[in-house]
Amino acid sequence: MDPCEVVVAVDLGGTRMKCGLVAADGAVLHRETRPTPRADARDGGRAVLDALLETVVELGQKATAEGHRVRAVGVVVPGVIDAEHGTVGAENLEWVGTPVLAELQAAVRAAHGDHVPIVLAHDVRAGGYAEFRQGALAGTTNSMFLPLGTGIAAAMIVDGSLVSGDGYAGELGHSKFIHGDAAELCACGQWGCLETVASAAAMARRYTARTGRTVDGAREVMQLLAAGDPDAAQVWHDALAALVDALVLYTTLVAPTRIAIGGGLVGAGETLLQPLREGVHARLTFQREPEIVAAVLGEEAGMLGAAQMAWDRAGADEEEQR
Amino acid sequence: MDPCEVVVAVDLGGTRMKCGLVAADGAVLHRETRPTPRADARDGGRAVLDALLETVVELGQKATAEGHRVRAVGVVVPGVIDAEHGTVGAENLEWVGTPVLAELQAAVRAAHGDHVPIVLAHDVRAGGYAEFRQGALAGTTNSMFLPLGTGIAAAMIVDGSLVSGDGYAGELGHSKFIHGDAAELCACGQWGCLETVASAAAMARRYTARTGRTVDGAREVMQLLAAGDPDAAQVWHDALAALVDALVLYTTLVAPTRIAIGGGLVGAGETLLQPLREGVHARLTFQREPEIVAAVLGEEAGMLGAAQMAWDRAGADEEEQR
Secondary structure (H helix, E strand, O other), X not given: OOOOEEEEEEEEOOOEEEEEXXXXXXXXXXXXXXXXXXXXXXXXXXXXXXXXXXXXXXXXXHHHHOOOEEEEEEEEEOOEEEOOOOEEEEHHHOEEEEOXXXXXXXXXXXXXXXXXXXEEEEHHHHHXXXXXXXXXXXXXXXXXXXEEOOOEOOEEEEOOEEOOHXXXXXXXXXXXXOOHHHOOEOOOOOEOEOHHHHOHHHHHHHHHHHHOOOOOHHHHHHHHHHOOOHHHHHHHHHHHHHHHHHHHHHHHHHOOOEEEEEOHHHHXXXXXXXXXXXXXXXXXXXXXXXXXXXXXXXXXXXHHHHHHHHHHHHHHHHHHHO | OOOOEEEEEEEEOOOEEEEEEEEOOOOEEXXXXXXXXXXXXXXXXXXXXXXXXXXXXXXXXXXXXOOOEEEEEEEEEOOEEEOOOOEEEEHHHOEEEEOHHHHHHHHHHHHHOOOOOEEXXXXXXXXXXXXXXXXXXXXXXXXXXXXXXXXXXXXXXXXXXXXXXXXXXXXXXXXXXXXHHHOOEOOOOOEOEOHHHHOHHHHHHHHHHHHOOOOOHHHHHHHHHHOOOHHHHHHHHHHHHHHHHHHHHHHHHHOOOXXXXXXXXXXXXXXXXXXXXXXXXXXXXXOOOOEEEEOOOHHHHHHHHHHHHHHHHHHHHHHHHO
16 A cells, blocks of 8 residues: 555534544544634535635645645534435534535545545544544444533444444434423423533533533533532533433443443543443343443544545445456 | 245244244245243243254254255244354243254254254344335335334344344333333333333233223223223323333434334224324424334244345355355
8 A cells, every 4th residue: 555645534523623634554644623614604604614625625735745645535524414415414514405525526526636535424423433443442343432522422333333324323412311390402402302411511501500600611510520519519410310321221222332432521531431330330230231431532533533434435446446 | 046945934932933934035835833832940941942943843844845945944032142152041931041053053953964054033133124124114224123012122224234232232122211200110120111111011011000900911901092991091191102202212313214113012003103103203303204104014023034034144155155
């Protein structure tokens, strides 16, 4: 394999794009972070799409200028991808049925010609795929990646493959684990979603709702917890209880051998993981008990997954041409 | 293909064995039902295993006597199969780590020689596979078969394949959908399982607990419901509410396009299906809405799935030998 072959990988987030030029062995030859423009509903998030296209083209130019050959492009986005039409719906980006794949294809074709395939995927699934191929889930055949960040979604590994579900699967964060009067309305329109108590955003919001005090995200709630603040303890307890319910249900239904927790909250380390392990262990009866571990690829997981998927596609295309 | 090639298929239930000789095109050339001996814990369900072995051997002899060639054997059981060791744990059969595959192999080898492969699978997964290959789920790539019988378990079709989860996946019946004081202890040791309110057995038991009147299973509860009995209505309502919760959760997490309800309860037809459809429709927001339909293969689903899996194995073995 030519050491100068690379893929262009971009993890498009609501505030930042994490970008890389990644070799076939996973080595990141170049990495950079760019700001994502603020999405505007009036132009359907056009500025975000333009910034993405520009980034992909400029990274490709950089690769070429440095003597690398661009083999494929991998882009991951925080939204639902219609695989048939290549369109994306993403609330944070103001995209509604936006033809992202077609626009990427046009931009990449103009820059590199027809031979560079493009993969468009979901950010959490891509992160889970990276953990599966080279991170905390390596060696498993049934496992889950669950990043706890601003939102919560799962990447599911089932019988050795990353689940797609046509782009819809894995919405554990929008499954109901809070019942009765305690259920709050979620941004998705349902009541009592896991995300309403266990995301980093929910923990900060719920602490403020209890105390009237503004906090600097879940990080500050965790600091208050460590300092013995009883409201922080209650918010934390509610999050843990819902997470245990969610992990038990996932274990019962999908039978993972390992669950890797990621996202900002996993910065709490054993303060988060140990109660989850104990809570899950106490609840299981006949089920196979999963290991519960921290994800290892951190904020780069999505970009690395985009790169891995792009390399997979390049390999499959080559196989087909033989 | 030789029209006289068949597989031996047995669906071993707690009270009956449904058996067939099935051709490659799915035609059932012979079908019979045999009683399952009562399982005795003192001999580890040995009588059940002996009856299974005898049935498999006799069906093979019958096939041979009628000029058919036995290409493979498919056996499905109501228990957890350890795929690595070929052992089965099945409460109703008093099997605990019972080496079913090895015993089947010895019996089949003695009867037919070394060339007849054996598939051992879970009855609900086999039933779901039959619905997927030739029944209500044909043409789907993401779907679920949910038989509501004495117990409840799901067969999951994900991205075009039947999920195994090493034999552990699909236990939707033992997922928690009843909360707080309403949660009853399940036979599995957990509280508030779907099975405690929505299985046919649970509906009869709960009606008796409310009224003191013994009923002839869920069938009589449904008759009482039709006659306007308020206790039957409450038992039915509780079952429907929990089922809606379960279908919404499954839809959110796994994104099926179609759900086929099977088992005895589906005899209620639209009385069951229409409220499930309405309940699920009312709850979904961003999710893809699945069709909710009746399974079509009825009590033969498990046997037909066993036959399909046996034919798949025969084909794969042939492929390998080429």
